[in-house]
Amino acid sequence: MSSAQTLTRRTVLIDRVLGGIERVGNKLPDPFMLFLLLFAITAVASTAMAWANVTVQLPGTDEITVIKGFFTAEGLTWFTQNIGVNYVGFPPLATVLPILLAVGVAEKSGLLAALIRKAFGSAPRWSLPYAVAFVGVVGSIMSDAAFVVIPPLAALVFKAAGRHPVAGLLGGFAAVGAGYSTSLFVTSLDALFAGITTSVTQNLPNAGSVVTPVSNYFFNVVSALVLIALAGFMIDKILEPRLGRQGIAREEIIDNDDVSGPAAMNTRLTDTENRGLFWAFVAGVVVAGVILVGVLLPESPWRNEDGGFLPRSPLLSSIVFIVFATFVIPGLVYGKITGTIATGSDVPRVMGHAIKDMSGFLVLAFILGQFVALFNFSGIGSWLAVAGAGGLESIGLTGFSAVVAFVLLASLLNLFIISGSAMWTLMAAVFVPLFVLLGYEPAFIQGAFRVGDSATQVLTPLNPYMIVLLTMLRKYEPQAGLGTIIARMLPFAVTFWLAWVAVLSVFFFFDLPMGPGNGIMIPQ
Template structure:
């Protein structure tokens, strides 16, 4: 989409922050290609599993109490696992199917020109400050679509920024920050709330302090406030740190940004009609009496509807894309639809190759039990320093932020930590929902810099459409300010809620009732 360029603004005198981030970028971009980074990580895990496993190290899973050995990949069992799991690791890697499925629909809409026309019509003349807030805000709310938001929002945000004459990488960074670092916040109760609450409730049973139930709404008030605070902070970071550092975008877009013509406007109208009809049918199916899309109690969180949101989003984009393409004569026969989808998937070829190596590393790391071993020992260390009051809660969040760099799944990490920390903090009279909120802050903010986040690879691929020279260091240097500042401000918000006695959810305070 663009000619190669550097990311730095040569006309701006670098600040201390610029020099720090530029150093990270230089070091990061000197790293090998991400494919080989994961290959080297595979080799490291193999050697580490052999070294630790040969010492007979075991770890007790805090949830099940099972004694887990560190299994060596340099063994008969390990060799068989490496060979027998290789294909399943790749084809069964959940983000791969999600990304490719989403790109079938989004790619169709993009190739026929729908996304460009929608941007030109709705945001091209919007105030600069509004665009930034909107991107962060929508990115945060995007977790309603679960991991699909990682694939959908960052590239659209880049297109929005480029359309209004701003640096597309700043838009991509803002969108990724909203989706990743703000992943757990929302104005609505989402599937994440139900998932984490269930784990917290189970862990609370082990404290022996009575029947404490953590519900999906126990962090709701705090997460609503978080959406607005993070939107403001994210816009500030984008406009005051990220964009000045990037400077003016010098790349050339493949298409000139012109006002939408009458035929495009007609296509946009027809796609909107198709989208409304589709959403109406989905709503009818969802709210039909005894709908199979709702759970046994008739609720939506959790439900088969949310569990299967990806196909629903896919068919939405196909519906609006086809409606637009037919109207503007981009689609004149049924053969054109798979043709545009194929073009979209071709653009993902580099990501597919990368995922082959990444999926092996993540699978081997989990199989050896090294992740559990690191998490449990980190938890025991924090317990051993014997701090009290809010400092220990802050220390807990810092530990989570570190552990999230090696265990990306928020539910998996909480399943490991909750059985250790929920009883410990309950003995200090803290409500488990409060500790859960502290966990969610740290787990979310580091999502955009952890190398085990598989969506970093897809965001990097989108980034390289605008800057061929961009590498992993470029991406991390862009995202690090969001991680650091989001984490600090979010912790301050947690402390404000705690000190002022503001409920985190209906009837939920810092301490046990």
Template sequence: MVEKKKGIFQRILDVIERVGNKLPDPFALFVILSFIVMVISWIFANRGATVIHPSSGEELPVKNLISGEGLQYILESTLTNFTGFAPLGLVLAMMLGIGLAEKVGLLDYAIRKTILKSPPFLLTYTVVFVGIMGNIASDAAVIIIPPLGALVFYKVGRHPLAGLAAGFAGAGAGFTANLLIAGTDVLLSGLTTEAAKIVDPSLIVSPLDNWYFNIVSVFMLTIIGGLVTTRFIEPRLGKYEGGEIDNEIEEQEDHPNAKLGVILVGVLTLVYWGGLFAWMLLDKNSPLTGENGSIMSSPFLSGIVPIILLYFILIGLTYGITVGSIRSSKDVTAKMTEAIQEMAGYIVLVFAIAQFTAYFNWSNLGTWIAVNGAEFLKDINFTGIPLIIGYVIFTALLNFLITSGSAKWAIEAPIFVPMFMQLGYDPAFTQAAYRIADSSINIVTPLFPSMIIILAFMKRYDKNTSIGSYMALMLPYSITFLLAWIILLLVFYFLNIPFGPGIYSLLENSTR
């Protein structure tokens, strides 16, 4: 039998997959990067490289990690680099709350019921919307939402693969957007803060700093995802000619008190957040407000992570007790422990990331690259719009080789955040540019772990499906999401719209 010749697009994907597969595991990658930083610091130090710190005006030498002083630093700081790494505590704390809400079944129930009970005329947009919002449950959304979307589409006589694609586009390509503050916001803002301190040690990037941008993104992507599904994907797929499928997802039984649990969670949500904001608005001397009753620069915003953590713990307890999944304090501990156990891989990775980041900062290589890189970009007049779009495209292409969002940002942040700060851009703006590139391209990278899972779901409805079928199904979402997001980023930039409370694209306009 003669093998069918592959098209150029498939050959490009094959090359990307082969190169990506040869990259080391993320932990090993950061160990290698740490050694590379050590070697580069040795070269620069021996050449007498120095840089003027942009804030203090002090002349800083590039310090040699491969020296007596460097060895002492490495030995004395290894543990504190790890335990003092800001994103670690933030993410693990958030997972105690979000993990509890997930393990008691609240998030799963809310996701399933929202999709399964959606009215037909809103079905497509609901699937995309729930997919985007599902990232509050982290990677679980990619497993839960696409098959639910396929099943509901099948039940109303529409092509199930269109429903699967809509759900996966929302959960995968729209991963970074949400109406709520999610674990992604906490993780990335922690890494961004570490990078920003290279230029300004006092600067802190809050999990809220991209919140307004994310809110607008949710509605924009919901509309675009729905339109791509109905105007392009479904006409291309045509009428579904497959046979009967199992309805095991729909047949899942819920606890008799599940609906009551959700109602109680809704009441608690109104009381909790309504009470907090009423307290701050009515009492200018509230301990949650800042000077003159300000909310923008206040303990409320700087302490938003424990406030959100407490909220998720309370709704997890409320739902868990109502449905009987929590019967004693031991159950609470067990479910939180289970959630943290799933973060074991992240904790291991953070150990290597923390060392890489610390070495980069201590050696002053980060400052040297930021200052000289910014000067170079100014000299060649590569600033403004070309720089923003160029950076987004660069990150999107890098996503084909490194699919882990946190690992990729841990590499990029120490370089690009200080460099863009030197050009006047707020770190939260650079973070937003990174997020849209990383998120939108997720679903078309050959190394994306969930690709195999989605292919398995696709074969349930079409046994002849292949990687080519998958790419043809998901590429329209990826391209349109990226283009729309770039336009939205530029709209925020030109109209000087805040990305979060008091946060704008330019540092000079932001108030922290």
């Protein structure tokens, strides 16, 4: 049998497996009904556990958490009093809505389309998957905003180059999600993880080197480069060809009232558009300059109490505003010069179009908010994490196999607890002391956690940004469901996980430093 025939048979087999996963996944209820069912299951389970007086003690503390039941006097009064707060307080809304309004201005004014045509018009088509992969993997510097901003922009980039926009959309999401815990740059997540690790180790004897925001930097850089190359390859060689074989539409089936017009993506920039881009760029530089001046002033209110920016500061909490200003102000300038935004009344109109495009997510956010709130109120999330960690601890594994088992547990828990900081808070309290006793540096265990914290979050329906992605995908595939996304994300998740563990093993077996001053084993 020739190599071409073998490759064809392998491609057919992969398509059949992924197609089966998609069909099974799409048999899941509609997302609204799915989370309504999960809410009901959590309500019943929490009540049974409350009646059984189930408790959980967070390792490293004397605090006993009592599981609270939904169908109890406390649970029912909590729900009836907080149903609105649960919805409005759903965390992704605070990120998604402002960015949608700003991106709506930049998109509907025609700025994004023109910018993409200008930037990628002469770029080789082969390089686009790797450009999207690069932006996605390092996009964690924007925190959760990356999930909202990067996928639709990647779709526009692919469409402008005559490639499949859905490949850009899904590839951008995969790169952001599966590579969320790593970057070429030091991010707020590095500082957050380091702070949690330090809080666990400060009372441990012989706890190794101090953990800082750059303690995983060498590991992060190598991981990011590997994941960028893999993500670009997967988008180019796996995802996009399969979309073509499936006959997925390249144009949006649902009309989104694009102000700039669909033909804009296929025409050269006019003098007016070039002038609009120039002044939009000037506006962007002014916005960046104003932010930098406000931040770099010695007495800047955006500094923390120590006068810095890490691990926490008003600046790091202002990412959504920075993204908002970066999109909306240049978008308004571009629209005014090109005439796509002629009057002040056009601004709320284009913003309204952006919100209308995401109305499905706003409805889903109601039940998502109720489910997440109940999960946190009941304490079941903490119980799951502690029980899983205790189970791994009881196995008594040593060596690198114990590290891989730890990564695997983090990957499984990541399907239920999306917040990396919340999960690391729980897991670090158990596993950092455990691995310190085995002689491992805390920074190495923190790096191992990063692998499990990212790779599987593109597979779980509990990731609220997957619902945002589904809303975007249905513009091309109205019948798409969660199974569609899971089937297309699975190759990324598996490949990223294996490659990332391989990188971790290289650092382990060659005793390479994870970052400045942080190795693998505690010096004896």
